[in-house]
Amino acid sequence: MLLRLLWLTPVLCFAAWAQHDTKDGEKAKHPFIGDLAAIEAGRQQFSTGCAGCHGPEGGGGRGPNLQDRGVWHPLGDEDMYKLIQKGQGLMPGANVTVDEGWRLVAFVRSLTTPAFEMKAPGDAVAGKAVYEANGCANCHTLQGKGGKLGPDLSNVGLRLPLPKMRKAVMDPDDAIAEGYQGIDLVMRSGERVRGVVKNRTNYSVQVQLGNGSLRLLNVGDVETMTLREATMMPVDYVKKLSKMEMDNLVAFLARQAAGAPVMAAKQ
Ligand code: HEC
Ligand code: HEC
Structure with missing residues (x-):
């Protein structure tokens, strides 16, 4: 649920960059990687042969979450291709042609590549x-x-x-992105305050209001405080x-x- 937090953590972003650099350094990139048509074909293939274990969008199930795995377990294109063909541990080898195998790699890559580097299907x-x-x-x-x-x-x-x-x-x-959990407060004065919690101690809570301004409230002045499960x-x-x-x-x-x-x- 909080997995998107990963993308906000500078250290991990840096790791993703570093990974990107080594990938570029290898220059082993198959032409299918980043190719929208190949990715789409790979997606179809993935939904029949892989989604049963990895989830329809690679979000995980019996097999690991491929949307997050790449961040902490970078796998080169060649290695991923081999792994898909041969299998590993509980994962069986896929019975696919060379092109089908590379389309699968292209699809799995597309799950972790920053959107900026992809051809997004839209204008x-x-x-x-x-x-x-x-x-x-x-x-x-x-x-x-x-x-x-x-x-x-x-x-x-x-x-x-x-x-x-x-x-x-x-x-x-x-x-919900880290640091953006909503909160509803009713003050002893009857005033209602709604915003995003930025900081919270036993004595005070700092709330960012809709107009962007920050407000520091004394916990002693608060009648009720409800953290919202839902996003703002x-x-x-x-x-x-x-x-x-x-x-x-x-x-x-x-x-x-x-x-x-x-x-x-x-x-
Ligand atoms: C029977 C369940 C199952 C099926 C079907 C399956 N996988 Fe896996 N997959 C796994 C498991 C379990 C692992 C972890 C393997 C290990 O122990 O290293 C894995 C690992 C992977 C990894 C490597 C993750 C990493 O970084 O180490 C990739 C990529 C992958 N699978 C892609 C695919 C693709 C593409 C397909 C379809 C052709 C597929 N898998 C089909 C269960 C499955
Ligand atoms: C009423 C305020 C509000 C409006 C309007 C709004 N958002 Fe958001 N958005 C948020 C908040 C708060 C978050 C962080 C909580 C979350 O992740 O759900 C967020 C998160 C996001 C994220 C994830 C950012 C990240 O770093 O993970 C994206 C992307 C996004 N919004 C795009 C949009 C787009 C596009 C629109 C217009 C179509 C839009 N938002 C309209 C409040 C808003």
Whole structure:
């Protein structure tokens, strides 16, 4: 549930970068890797031969979670290909052709590659309009502009892989970003305060309000305090946006990589 936290931890982000460097250093990249059509074909194959153990989107089951595993257990492309063909431990070898094997590698890679490095299936320019029309900026900052209730998205293309990014918009309750748990307070004065907990001690609680300002409250002045299980992010975008709007929005978010070192983007 809190697995998306991993993507927020600078140390792990650095690990992901380091891994990226070694991968590039190997230069063993198969042409299918990062290729949208190959990834899609790999996804189909994965759903019949692998999802039974690894979950439909590689989220884990009897087999490990392949969305998170890559972060702490980097596996080179060749090694992954061999592992898929031969099996390992409780995992049986797959009976697939060379191309099918590489499409599977391409799909598994796509689960952990930062969205910025992928070709997102959508139109980033159209996605900007979706972002602007749906109030995202009320809560999120991009390039220094916007609200502060939710995480700054200026760098989100480097922080989240495409499946996690899509999930963050379609099903925000699934994994609440660290430091963004909602809280409802009723003060002894009768005032109601709602926001995101930033800091909490036995004596005080610091709450970030919807307008981004921080407020430090004395626990002694608080009548009731309810931590919200649910996210503060609207959960109905999945109903409000068409599939195409969602694709475009994700494509736009994928391009958000402020401060990224100069690198070849594939789009
Ligand atoms: C019967 C269940 C099962 C099936 C089916 C299965 N896996 Fe696995 N998979 C596992 C288990 C268990 C592991 C952990 C292996 C170990 O002990 O090292 C694993 C490990 C992996 C790993 C390596 C993770 C790592 O970093 O070490 C990859 C990649 C992987 N599987 C991909 C696939 C793909 C692709 C398919 C479909 C062709 C597939 N698996 C089918 C159970 C399964
Ligand atoms: C009412 C405020 C609010 C609005 C409006 C809102 N969000 Fe969020 N969003 C949040 C909060 C709070 C979080 C952190 C909690 C969570 O992970 O669910 C979040 C999390 C996210 C994340 C995950 C970020 C990360 O670092 O893990 C993404 C991506 C995101 N929002 C995109 C959007 C997009 C795109 C829109 C518009 C379609 C939008 N949000 C609208 C409040 C909002």
